[in-house]
Amino acid sequence: MADIATASARTTIDVLRAIGEDTRFRIVALLHHGELTVSDLTDILGQSQPRISRHLKLLTEAGVVEKHREGAWAFFDLVAHGPVAAMVGVAIATADPDDPVLANDLDRLALVRNQRAATAQEYFAAIADRWDEERSLHAPDDVVEAAIVAALADRPYRSVLDMGTGTGRMLQLLIGDRLDVRAIGLDNSHSMLGVARANLERAEVHGVDLRQGDVYSPPVEPGFDLVVVHQVLHFLHDPARAVHEARRLLNPGGRLLIVDFAPHGLEFLRTDHAHRRLGFRDDTVVGWLQQSGLHADEPRRIEPPDDARGLHDDERLVVTLWLARDIEVPATTADFAAELAAEVASGSTSDAVPEGAL
Ligand SMILES: C[S@@+](CC[C@H](N)C(=O)[O-])C[C@H]1O[C@@H](n2cnc3c(N)ncnc32)[C@H](O)[C@@H]1O
Incomplete structure (x- = not known):
């Protein structure tokens, strides 16, 4: 943890409070697997939309979650960088992945994603020839x-x-x-x-x-x-x-x-x-x-x-x-450059450098 930038004590307490509640911790654990909408979270957690929105609001205010709006939908994601991201990352990593509630949430996440993907696939199957x-x-x-x-x-x-x-x-x-x-x-x-x-x-x-x-x-x-x-x-x-x-x-x-x-x-x-x-x-x-x-x-x-x-x-x-x-330099060019440098150093190089090799 020594190389992680520190947050103020106030921020640390606010973050711990925000994630220190059952549903909010489950939301954070789900967002660790990628951004989600309120409706995704409603389907996964089986809770009402206003309740999920309230939890997301608290997580956003604590700087744990970021929201970005796109038309009628809003996507929520964990903050990616900085001390809050590090703190949340440690909390998620510490939680037992076999915990039945968290494991069940992940199963539901896979199910919801599969349903969305199936809808898209039906669409592609229907429109393939046009x-x-x-x-x-x-x-x-x-x-x-x-x-x-x-x-x-x-x-x-x-x-x-x-x-x-x-x-x-x-x-x-x-x-x-x-x-x-x-x-x-x-x-x-x-x-x-x-x-x-x-x-x-x-x-x-x-x-x-x-x-x-x-x-x-x-x-x-x-x-x-x-x-x-x-x-x-x-x-x-x-x-x-x-x-x-x-x-x-x-x-x-x-x-x-x-x-x-x-x-x-x-x-x-x-x-x-x-x-x-x-x-x-x-x-x-x-x-x-x-x-x-x-x-x-x-x-x-x-x-x-x-x-x-x-x-x-x-x-x-x-x-x-x-x-x-x-x-990165393609391997063949890098190898050739290294060989050439070695030859130059040993004085055994000829002038015959293939055109465009370096
Ligand atoms: C809009 S089409 C674009 C096709 C093509 N790249 C083009 O521009 O003509 C999107 C394609 O992505 C495919 N696709 C969508 N999700 C995918 C996934 N998860 N894995 C592989 N292909 C996927 C769809 O089946 C569809 O053929």
Whole structure:
């Protein structure tokens, strides 16, 4: 604990009081597994919405929990940094994980999340064959796709993982007729993969491995120059975890491209299109990327077409590209540089340094 910044005695007492109550401790233990809404907590804990809201208010006032509003929904999360986060972390870690009440809460959390995921999957199964049409709600695809290609142009790639591949559109764009790229498309919807398979065959994109699997536990070994998460995060209950998984699969020097909406107020995308999040702020996504140890480029925004100009700002769907890179030097280059340095030191080097090797 010596390296943890201290809080005032007053703050410490307030935090201990806030979490020192049965329901509030259970809420804190649940939020430790990712952000939740009041309605999630109501379903899990079986308590009324006003009671849950009152507990969340007390936790928020004590600085234990942070709230962020997104349209009609509010998400609650534990504070991530500082002495209060450390104090709460110790309290959670100390509690017996086999405690029947806490273990039951976690089972209920898994159940609620599975129900939400099943709703989204039903939606994808229903719309699989007309998904490309749904995508036209925002900036035209050709504009977004040109921006993606331009953003990735500064560096070649030989392996691509498309997480939540849907109809396989990103694979068509990024692989095309190249035979030198190893590509995997991952999706948890069997129906979507069926459409992707047909589309890739029709477009004569060969050698793509389409796999059914979840972005939270991808059935894929690490080793990709490029991982793409295109219009997927807004469906997820724990987007930060998906970003972390995507990052884990990168090669040294690899890049992670996230494409999703900037914050908006189109609530119907939740009710009619299974979205969970109404877009993401730059600092949120960049924060996830940086926490994963990546270096994030400046986000690129793609505005909707001119005919959306009459709409309120929060009704316009702005697509954002967040590109981040692992700044570790690829092993081959690093090894070569080390060898070269050793040779220079021993005086045995020749002048023959391959072009572009360093
Ligand atoms: C909006 S579509 C986007 C598809 C594609 N990336 C594109 O932009 O054309 C979202 C896709 O994410 C998939 N998906 C949603 N949650 C997922 C999860 N937890 N694991 C894997 N795929 C998921 C859905 O099945 C769907 O095909």
